Amino acid sequence: MSEPTAxxxxxxxxxxxxxxxxxxxxxxxxxxSGIPDFRSPVSGLWARTDPMAVASLPAFLAAPQRFxxxxxxLAERTAAAKPNAAHEALTRLQSLGRLGPIITQNIDGxxxxxxxxxxxxxxxxxxxxxxxxxxxxxxxxxxWETALGGDVPHCDCGGVVKPDVVLFGELLPLDVLNTAQQAxxxxxxxxxAGSSLEVSPAAExxxxxxECGGKVLIINLGPTRLDEIAALKLEADVAAVLPALAAGVxxxxxxxxxxxxx
Numbered sequence: 001m002s003e004p005t006a007x008x009x010x011x012x013x014x015x016x017x018x019x020x021x022x023x024x025x026x027x028x029x030x031x032x033s034g035i036p037d038f039r040s041p042v043s044g045l046w047a048r049t050d051p052m053a054v055a056s057l058p059a060f061l062a063a064p065q066r067f068x069x070x071x072x073x074l075a076e077r078t079a080a081a082k083p084n085a086a087h088e089a090l091t092r093l094q095s096l097g098r099l100g101p102i103i104t105q106n107i108d109g110x111x112x113x114x115x116x117x118x119x120x121x122x123x124x125x126x127x128x129x130x131x132x133x134x135x136x137x138x139x140x141x142x143x144w145e146t147a148l149g150g151d152v153p154h155c156d157c158g159g160v161v162k163p164d165v166v167l168f169g170e171l172l173p174l175d176v177l178n179t180a181q182q183a184x185x186x187x188x189x190x191x192x193a194g195s196s197l198e199v200s201p202a203a204e205x206x207x208x209x210x211e212c213g214g215k216v217l218i219i220n221l222g223p224t225r226l227d228e229i230a231a232l233k234l235e236a237d238v239a240a241v242l243p244a245l246a247a248g249v250x251x252x253x254x255x256x257x258x259x260x261x262x
Contacts, residue, residue, distance in 0.1 A: 007234050008241060012248030014217055014231065015098050018189035023090060024205055025104045025111070028194025028220060032084040032239040034077055035108055056168035061132065064152050064160045071163075075144060078107075078126070083114035086193065089242035091115045098249050100187075103180045105195060105202050107165045120180045122172050122202045124165035133159025172201065180205060185212040192216065194238045197224040219245075 015021060027037035053059055054070040091114045093099035101118040102111050107126055111119045129143040130136070134157045143161055146153040153161040166172055180202075184190060190209035197203040206216045206226050215231040218224055219238050227233050234241055 004234075004236065007232065007236075008244050008248060010232055011217055011219075011234060011241075011245050012252060014189055014215065015093065015191070015245065015249045016252035018098070018187075018215075020187055021093075021099050021189040021191055022183045022187040022209070023093075023099055023102045023191045023193060024184075024195060024202070025090070025102060025106060025193045026195025026197075026220075027106060028196075029086045029104075029238050030081070030084075030106050030108050030110055031194070032086065032237075033081040033108075033110060035081050035106075035110075036074070036077075051168055057170050060162060060167055061160075064162070068147050068152055072148060072150075075126070075148060078109075079144070079148075081108060081110060083110045084239050086238040086242045087111055087114035087116070089246040090193070092246040093249060094118075096246070096250055096253050098253065099191070101180070101183045103183065103202070103205060105199065120176050120183070122166075122176055122180055124163075124173065126163055126165060129153060129161040129163045131155035131157060131159040131161050133157055177201065181208060184208040187212075187214045189214055190216045192218040192220065192224070192226075192230075193242065194220060195224065196220065196222060197226050 031037055054067055060067045087110050090099065090102060094116055101120055102116050103120045103122060104111055105123050107121060107124055109125060127140045129138040129140065131138065134155060136155050138155060138161045143153045143163060155161055184205040185208050187209045190206045192206055203225065210216055210229045216226065216229055217232050218227060218230045219234045219236060219241055221235065221237060
């Protein structure tokens with residue numbers, strides 16, 4: 001058995017035997033759908049742009065037109081994107097009863113599009129926007145129709161509308177973060193997929209699982225800050241590995257002795 005195959009078998013054992021598994025996904029899960037990540041040296045969004053200059057809350061409030069000009073190409077790619085094999089594999093793991101909530105750092109909605117449930121978008125989402133003047137909620141369809149047409153979205157009151165994504169300098173949505181933290185501490189296994197674990201506080205969630213007595217399984221191309229605490233680290237493309245992993249779990253779930261709790 002090759003080393004990659006042996007690692008997938010070990011990972012499938014961990015998942016099949018875990019009473020309560022939670023996933024944490026990052027940009028690497030959506031890259032195969034055509035959505036660029038943020039931190040790759042050449043192709044990442046921050047390779048060409050200072051994030052604090054366009055994607056911080058002060059920058060947005062000072063120059064919303066610059067923010068929308070920056071995010072427009074990304075929004076167009078996101079609108080055209082479809083779930084890939086990694087998203088579908090996570091949905092399959094949920095359908096097998098071997099995966100609970102999916103905590104995601106992504107704002108693209110592809111987990112939901114793939115049919116996943118209990119998705120916790122800790123960095124916000126694009127489904128709605130909020131007026132910066134009166135705090136009214138604006139449907140995403142209205143916001144993005146305006147933004148993709150080249151204009152800055154405004155509320156009926158005249159205020160600029162900001163999409164409900166978390167910018168630099170903003171707090172994460174506390175209700176979603178609290179639910180994610182509770183799930184992380186309850187988890188017997190945290191599956192990290194496609195995240196370098198560079199952005200806190202979301203990146204601290206696997207550490208919470210570990211400190212609460214659970215195990216951590218990491219699948220990512222490149223190192224993460226928590227590799228040393230992982231029960232297993234697969235240096236691999238999530239879109240290639242997760243379907244094989246889900247198939248391995250399905251085979252074990254069909255055998256009660258292989259899917260029993262540790």
